[in-house]
Amino acid sequence: MAERNTFIVENGHSAVRQLRYLPAVGSAYGVEVLDFAALRSMDTQRRRTQPQRPDFHVFALVGSGTGSHEADFHNYRLGEGSAVWIRPGMVHRWSDIDACDGPLILFRPGFLSGFTASEATAPACWHLDQQRLSLALLAAEHLGHEHSTAVHTPRLASPALLSHLLAALILRALPDTPPSAGAASPGSRPAEVFRAYRAAVEERFTDWHHVADYARALGYDVRTLTRTTRAATGTGAKTFLDQRILLEAKRLLAHTDLPVSGCARRLGFRDVGNFTTFFRRQTGVPPAAWRAAYSTVGTRGV
Numbered sequence: 001m002a003e004r005n006t007f008i009v010e011n012g013h014s015a016v017r018q019l020r021y022l023p024a025v026g027s028a029y030g031v032e033v034l035d036f037a038a039l040r041s042m043d044t045q046r047r048r049t050q051p052q053r054p055d056f057h058v059f060a061l062v063g064s065g066t067g068s069h070e071a072d073f074h075n076y077r078l079g080e081g082s083a084v085w086i087r088p089g090m091v092h093r094w095s096d097i098d099a100c101d102g103p104l105i106l107f108r109p110g111f112l113s114g115f116t117a118s119e120a121t122a123p124a125c126w127h128l129d130q131q132r133l134s135l136a137l138l139a140a141e142h143l144g145h146e147h148s149t150a151v152h153t154p155r156l157a158s159p160a161l162l163s164h165l166l167a168a169l170i171l172r173a174l175p176d177t178p179p180s181a182g183a184a185s186p187g188s189r190p191a192e193v194f195r196a197y198r199a200a201v202e203e204r205f206t207d208w209h210h211v212a213d214y215a216r217a218l219g220y221d222v223r224t225l226t227r228t229t230r231a232a233t234g235t236g237a238k239t240f241l242d243q244r245i246l247l248e249a250k251r252l253l254a255h256t257d258l259p260v261s262g263c264a265r266r267l268g269f270r271d272v273g274n275f276t277t278f279f280r281r282q283t284g285v286p287p288a289a290w291r292a293a294y295s296t297v298g299t300r301g302v
Contacts, residue, residue, distance in 0.1 A: 021056040030111035048094040058086040063102035068095040071124035103140040139169040
């Protein structure tokens with residue numbers, strides 16, 4: 001199960017708990033299959049209801065019951081057929097899963113390959129109709145049986161098989177998305193370009209705020225990055241980059257006590273004025289006003 005440590009932000013305190021992947025004994029395969037009941041039994045202090053930020057994927061299906069969930073400032077009602085996919089770095093909390101039942105799968109980044117575009121465009125929560133839910137639950141059950149076999153009979157363990165079964169489950173559960181012009185399949189060249197761009201953005205978005213910086217570093221031109229990003233996500237490369245910076249800004253403002261000027265420095269803005277202009281352009285309100293509405297830590301300075 002995941003190891004829970006406090007997430008500390010440089011020069012500021014955070015209300016978010018960082019969850020690090022730590023597999024159960026005998027389950028070091030990069031994936032672990034649980035269910036909501038197991039989560040509740042392991043979390044008697046109800047820490048699941050507080051903001052947390054995993055460094056691994058969490059994929060869950062609600063087979064029965066109702067509840068609620070919050071991920072990166074969006075609230076979701078859970079019910080039979082709900083699918084939840086929390087990606088590494090997302091700040092989320094299980095607001096209320098006391099009545100939810102169904103499988104819950106944890107897996108390391110990189111364990112599931114070839115899903116760059118799907119992962120980037122899938123929401124944190126969506127709904128499956130009854131037929132697709134039944135098939136997805138069957139796929140999850142198969143994965144659970146193979147995972148249990150790998151744990152209890154190591155000679156039969158196959159990480160490759162577990163990876164393929166997890167891929168089958170997510171393919172079965174992913175929401176339908178209309179094909180866009182020029183959309184790329186997971187193994188195609190455009191998908192590889194977007195995968196490289198997304199990885200570079202994740203690594204350098206606090207330093208590089210212009211698509212041209214990534215184009216130079218990756219050896220592509222800006223038009224190529226824009227075209228492949230739009231094919232994968234429906235938005236251009238600049239919008240994708242700005243949304244990533246904005247998301248981190250919201251996380252810092254809501255979940256830490258860093259002053260706005262400190263958030264600006266953390267995100268690579270030359271001064272607080274530039275940061276405020278960027279934030280207001282993206283959200284329509286200044287950072288301090290947004291913080292006042294979404295803060296989880298308490299009173300903060302500007």
